[in-house]
Amino acid sequence: MFSAKNRNVLLAQLNKGEYDVVIIGGGITGAGIALDASARGLKVALIEMQDFASGTSGRSTKLIHGGLRYLKQLELKLVAEVGKERAIVQHNAPHLTRPEAMILPIVKNGSLNKFTARIAMWVYEFIASVKKEEWHKVLSKEQTILAEPLLKKEGLLGGILFYEYRTDDARLTIEVLKEAVSLGATAINYIKATSFVYSNNKIKGVKCHDKINDREFTITAKYLINAGGPWVDAIDDLDEKQMKHKLHVTKGVHLVVDHKKLPVKQSAYFDTYDKRMMFVIPRDGKTYMGTTDTFYSGDLTAPDVLKEDRDYILKCVNEFFPAVKLTASDVESGWAGLRPLVNKPGKGPSEISRKDEIFETPSGLIIIAGGKLTGYRKMAQRIVDLISTKMKPLGKHVQECTTHHISLSGGKLPSHVTFKDFAKTKIAEGSDYGLTAKEAEVLLYRFGTNIDILYSIINSTKSTYNSQLPLVVYAQLMYCVEYELCMTPSDFFIRRTGFLYFDISTMKQWSEAVVTHMQKTLGWSEELKTLYEKELGTALEEAERIKI
Template sequence: MRTFSFIERKRLLKRLGEKHYDVIIIGGGITGTGIALDCVTRGLKTLLVEMQDFAAGTSSRSTKLVHGGLRYLKQFEINMVAEVGKERAIVYENAPHVTHPEWMLLPIYKKGTFGKLSTSAGLRVYDFLAGVKKNEKRQMLSREETLAKEPLLKKDGLIGGGYYVEYRTDDARLTIEVAKKAFEKGADLLNYTKAEGFLYEGGKISGVKVRDVFTDKLYEATCQKVVNATGPWVEKIIEKDKKIKGKGLIHTKGVHIVIDSERFPLKQAVYFDTPDGRMVFAIPRDGKTYVGTTDTFFEGDLSNPPILEEDKEYLISCIQYMFPDLGINIDDIESGWSGVRPLIQEEGKGPSEISRKDEIWVSESGLITIAGGKLTGYRKMAETVTDMLAKLLDEDGIKSSPCITRKLRLSGGEFESPKEYELFIGRKSKELQEIGLCEEDARRIAAVYGTNADIVASMESLLLPDVELPLTIKLLVHYSIMHEMAITPEDLFIRRTGASLFNVNWVRKWEEPVTLYMKKCIDIITE
């Protein structure tokens, strides 16, 4: 039986040259995994390669919202707002364990970016374009009602607020669940496998040369079509083929900071004005409050964009502006993350003005590249790319089925509806307590892993006795290795659990024994 594991990764690399694929996708972020899922569910033989871990780039460094982009109404990007607004509901229906409704408060101030009338009209249009459910339609609040929702807000000049629904997500886990579903449906996926170059036949790309990052061994995989979905790295992949004229990417950096809720006890997610006319989120999560994002041009290391002092100072100044009574300063920052956005270049526009729309183009050799876009619209972007692939492959005599991802439940999200998920957490957490988990850990596993919670619990039979770790941690280590292709401690701490972002003290406490335990587990299962 195939499992989405390090073992399967080794097997797949060994037989890579034996299989001819219909499609090879370069890039294991949300866009690439989304395309892999759409392709494989249409009956196409699909391979995905990622030079880092899945979601290691932009797809683990977002604001962690599946949202419609209210601010894009100001830029008159009506079609984008309508499309991603509707996609929010689809993501929620298909993955309620990683996507949760989050009421967002938009405070309105005298001389602010949004007035009462414009906010009311904007949110009404937003609801209409996004097809928002009746019980999630916007509300307009008085000054008193706004302060009741969030007492920490700046009171000077406050005249009211808008109240509307967005969806909070774990971007990395969403990507992993998409990848797991693609694997379950028959796609081959490889992390830590770098695309080094292309194979050609008659001037057209006929395959990809890939290198195992761990062994440095080079492999070749043949295919009909190649999709470049590498986000900030798309131009680096294009350069391995032929430079496409007339297109250009601009990179902007987004930084988020995390502060413990004892210092920043935010009750309510807030989307607020900044002194420089931008909008910033402050969101409570798991005993923390995170704030972001910055938006600055970036030309440095795409893999590890730094969080500079000026980034911290900017976000702290935003907090001090909107929550002046707290006395928050740089020393209160507990952790944070920084990511790079790949945007289609638009002359004369600043970082926050550049459209987040996606574009697709094809080189003379047949390389299909997709760039731009938003986390929320990943499924629709994948459908658009796969529609193009289906037409091209049809010309080669390769038939495919229509898209089915609109109603396809992701791994762990196989519920009839999100309402069933809420009932599931209570029932499943009681069952998990029977194997020795405390109530808090049991509820968390049920909530985070959804319908995969029983598989997490089944890892009990594999636990190793010679490293002192709590039961919960051992279960998560084994599950991450055996069913989520985790290989390094960073995979576990950052992208499988998010602990490095929202529970950094826990990571510091358990980092050494977890690293030792992971090594022992991988050594045993690969003997």
């Protein structure tokens, strides 16, 4: 019931009585709240003015952080929470959380020496309950060079090997939403909140604009949640009794190059010349790097990667990996994401806490701001616990949070089967459907246990299939349209598959065929087809403009 073909059916559901909770914002925070609330038996609706995960939740460093970076700010409680949450996310969505060995070079005059780095690691591993097999290792200079030969040798004293978890942030958001929908939530993209409905000076609903059908409607609710990420203040401004703006928005930029241009053996996390930290991460034949951290006040919908952002990252990477000599022309793609940080006057972008905070307006709007991808589940729990407290005097009993035990869509393994064994079986099975081992592996780590549905699509289609579009791409497209409310080509190439970032050549090659299939499947007019083609072209131009 999360099919693009049935979007009008989903819209009709929004008019069927009052909801317990309506969430504005379809990023990871809103998705997490939808899952938690629906799992507790509440009637839930979620609206998103763009596509799901089109803001911060699709433009992060794509890591499930354990919280190491927050030790610098002495946020021990945050370190403990996200460390434990990382393990829960890995258990509930094993296809989207792959352990990633990272090397932290220790250099002369760096922010850490071997002693302080070890102390930091010990504190971090204890507080964050890091698994023993993922405890850090101290490397000599020679061992560090062996682990990553491209590192600058001058001033290198040694290294620390530790683990983060690599993820696909947009797909994690989608999987959380799919699980919420399976538990009864209604979630729809391309619905913009335009104003609030009041009764006795309290918000009791939201007026909406459907951007696809160009029509207005109203959803009524007991409680409205503003989970708009960078748009929190803009949504708050719709309220007659809005509060003072709560956010400092900062921008983080990442660049993508072919792995042959930056052929690192493993991920690295290193000091920059201006005492920030930067990641270099190999992924699917590419290497991506970042991030910047600067205050931002421009267009929230389409933040640009500026020349100075690009040059800063290239300078930092070239200093630490001097043999590669990256230039702007090597950049294939990239993205700029916005961090919605709670306003702390007088602090710089990297000094502001990443903790989430909850606010309530006099009219009853509940707002959640700040937070990190890893901590989405606890953020959701705090919001739904608050709603539960409010409903108790009204005679409504809301059960305790259970999301720590809920496997997400794509993570539902058969009993007594490890994901490692499941992966081995399904990758081997791919050859039965004409797939290479690499193609099957991509499907597995993108769609998890839902891979059987994609195999079924391939099996039922291959005997009569006559399109130029590769069958493995077609299967993904049909799955995303049918099961993930994929409405546009941009939804498919950016948020559902990440082709724009990590396989831009495939996107260029097959964009026309994908548009043609989607038009046929969803019954677009020529006008709508042209609009979506233009939107996709703009996304491609923005990615490629980074190198100019």
